[in-house]
Amino acid sequence: MKYQIVKYMVLQFISQILSFLDTKVNYNQYSETEQQVQKSILENIFNKDVQFFENNKITQLADTLKQGSDYIANELSYGQIFQKFNLGITVISRMYFIYYLGPYLLINFLVTCFLFQAIMFLLTLKIEKLQEKQSKKNDVFDFVVDDILNNIAVIKTFGTELKESKRIKNMILKSEEELKQINTFQQLSSVFRSASQESINVCLILQIFFQIGLSAPINQVAQSITDIFQANFYGFRLANEIIRIIFNKPENYYLDGKKQAGKIMQLFKQQSGIPQDIYYDEDNKSQFSGEIVFDNVCFKYPVSKDSLAQRNQQIQQEDKKTQQNQTDQLPSKEQHESESSSDQESDLSDSNLQKENPNLLELNKQNSAFQREYVINNLSFKIKQGQYVAFVGKSGCGKSTIIKLLQRNYDIASGSILFDNQNIRDCSIGKLRRSIGLVSQEPTLFDNDIEYNITYGSIDTDYTSEDIQKVCEISGVSEFVNDKNRFPKGLKTLVGSKGMKLSGGQKQRIAIARALMKKPKILILDEATSSLDAESEHQVQQQIDKLAQQGDLTLIVVAHRLSTIMKSDKIFVLKHGEIKEEGTHQELLSKNGIYKKLVHYQINFQEKQKLQI
Ligand SMILES: Nc1ncnc2c1ncn2[C@@H]1O[C@H](COP(=O)(O)OP(=O)(O)OP(=O)(O)O)[C@@H](O)[C@H]1O
Structure with missing residues (x-):
């Protein structure tokens, strides 16, 4: 026993050192990493073409830049490596100790842990999906507020303050319904988290069944319970701590940081339609002479998601489709999503087709109500x-x-x-x-x-x-x-x-x-x-x-x-x-x-x- 305790103490000591290094290195590295992340995000933004800025609100980009880089820098900073090691060592050392106290207890504990973890994961996925939907609505809300503030002089001139405040109020009300749903799932998730902390007691009962059987006399059961309690006393506490570590981490990850980081990943994913080689333009002095030729040029503006009305409409359509899906149990959501996006895609693919086959121009000119005119x-x-x-x-x-x-x-x-x-x-x-x-x-x-x-x-x-x-x-x-x-x-x-x-x-x-x-x-x-x-x-x-x-x-x-x-x-x-x-x-x-x-x-x-x- 002494030897095991010494082993446990050594592991704990290493864990504490790592924790110290984590704080120290993290502190030094964090701001540097954040600056680097912000710089590369900014470079990425500068590399976007004009169409990108027509489709994205600048204020939102600034927000994403600050919050997202905060999160990413935190994830990337070296301190995180120590933190991850530290977490690993803590969990392993504690599990080892539990195993020493009672092998059955560890097996039971791991099975219960896995089950709860799976339920928590499913709940988190659901919450994440709802939050994504909520985030889209928030985007529209930001768009509206941005639009209103930009046009405040017009609003004052036309005396439409009441109309605009009603518009915002309606959006807040709708958003509240969704928030209620998210809250319900979060509460459920928190109930499961608490239950998981009690899982060790479930393990105990199972252990009693395995060790002494149901038919044993009552005084023997009482004695066994006392023995097991005594033997597993430390094990229970440690198991509870492991549950706390395991359950708290992923939930934080899913619910807090991912949203902003996700926005940044999307930013990096969005390819600039027109290659912006400004950074790689080594010869930064040469110019064209000024001779310009336009040869049979045809052009129409791409249909973008820039319009607020368009975004609103899209969300409403998605909502309607989801409701219809639920009642009619019609085709799967994936099919619907692909249908709803097909309108936008068809126009984009149209422009690609157009490049390949200019004869389509005449055809396109004649039909398709949603397509923009050739300018x-x-x-x-x-x-x-x-x-x-x-x-x-x-x-x-x-x-x-x-x-x-x-x-x-x-x-x-x-x-x-x-x-x-x-x-x-x-x-x-x-x-x-x-x-x-x-x-x-x-x-x-x-x-x-x-x-x-x-x-x-x-x-x-x-x-x-x-x-x-x-x-x-x-x-x-x-x-x-x-x-x-x-x-x-x-x-x-x-x-x-x-x-x-x-x-x-x-x-x-x-x-x-x-x-x-x-x-x-x-x-x-x-x-x-x-x-x-x-x-x-x-x-x-x-x-x-x-x-x-x-x-x-x-x-x-x-x-x-x-x-x-x-x-x-x-x-x-x-x-x-x-x-x-x-x-x-x-x-x-x-x-x-x-x-x-x-x-x-x-x-x-x-x-x-x-x-x-
Ligand atoms: N970013 C855009 N997206 C979609 N359509 C656009 C965009 N900019 C202009 N248009 C449309 O393209 C057409 C030509 O616009 P353009 O600005 O080139 O006209 P213009 O001759 O310069 O007009 P004005 O003399 O009023 O400035 C117009 O019908 C306009 O609505």
Whole structure:
């Protein structure tokens, strides 16, 4: 007995040392591991294409990044290795001691343990499934809250606070029903856990049956019980502890960490449709010359799960199907899931098929109510290096879509886009994006000073204060930054979150300066001057015209105000994603077509406005 106790004590001592090392090493390693995990998650996020960000809410990503990396870092940190060893040694040493006290007891104990463990496992699976469903609903809830907060100004303007609060209340109520179900299963699980702790008593009764039999006289039974109790006293306690260790661990694992870690695993699983080779783009200076060809390009936007309404609908449909399943006992859930996902998949597979067989285009155009329309239809044009071209057309005709395709935010369904005769699919994304300077309709700024924002794209490259000065002049930033009364800190003035401390026009000028500072070979202005007042627009336009005349910059302009593109070398007039007319301003006017109508409409409109003034 003495020898066994010494053995037990040695094992316990090792266990305590491991426990100490676990705490110490874990403490040192944890934060380092967490940083590494966060870094690789961030890199993974950066590697996603634009479509990924259209499908995921940024606030949710930030949440997942923090909580998930916490969990993963905890799992990965070296301390966990000691913890696992420690757990193993504790369990083995205690089992050994129980075996020494009574072999039957150990066998009974293991059988009972296994049974309870199996029940607990099934319960945990059920809870997990419910929680997954709940988590999907939570996602929708987050989407709604995010959407509401983003649109708070609209809600206030339209006085729809009550409507929105009712909407949220309904979602909370629905979620509560599910939570009740989860609670019930959790309680059941906790009952089983307590019962399992009593399992040792069940073992005891079984042992009495085995050792003395049912027919033994009562005083012998009483004596045996006393003996067994005495002999197994330590064994009972140790067995109880083992149960506690075994049952608590997996439950924590299933219920707490897995959810966030699962989200991160999903993040890693989601492949970027368009390979983002920015990290592997070793030559980080080269650019395309600015020659661009669109050859019979067709494109439609992929159907994504981005829409809140779509997500809601999907959950409702799933709920209905589950209910129907339960009542009618119709085909298995797997079949239903595959049916429900088939709608989405069919569209995705459609795009793959489309790539393989462009003839499907016509077919797809004719049927399938759920499919999106082709936004770009057999579009062909050529832009020479240094040319100044403009795209005009009615709202929704596909102008901005062309700009997105130029940056390869999406892949086209058929045809080809060539940069310097190289297919965009074979181009390095890094080189492509480096070659393009873009100023969009609604520019966003970083919460930093004006200079930081202007030099943002050129942080790693050499630039002088003269360079900054020059782009400030061209873009018209100098005009307001030099006003010492309102901008005493000049270029060092902080712009606030999303540039909220600046006017729309000021933000726009900074965005133009930022794009120019990058010295791109291709400059795209997508309604870039529309938020400027007429005078500022004219000034910026003059500077842009001058840049265009220098001939080393390919300038692509999307504009509604036709007066801003009169000097361009070529104007493409679009309708339903097709080029209907092309030529210079004069050539198009003489054609007496769509462009001329647009010009006349704008002149009439402006004159009417003047008359009103
Ligand atoms: N991310 C998207 N997902 C799905 N459809 C889109 C998306 N972006 C644009 N569309 C659709 O593509 C069509 C063309 O849009 P696009 O933004 O290219 O038009 P536009 O000519 O630039 O219009 P505007 O002059 O009003 O800016 C529109 O019908 C629009 O609804």
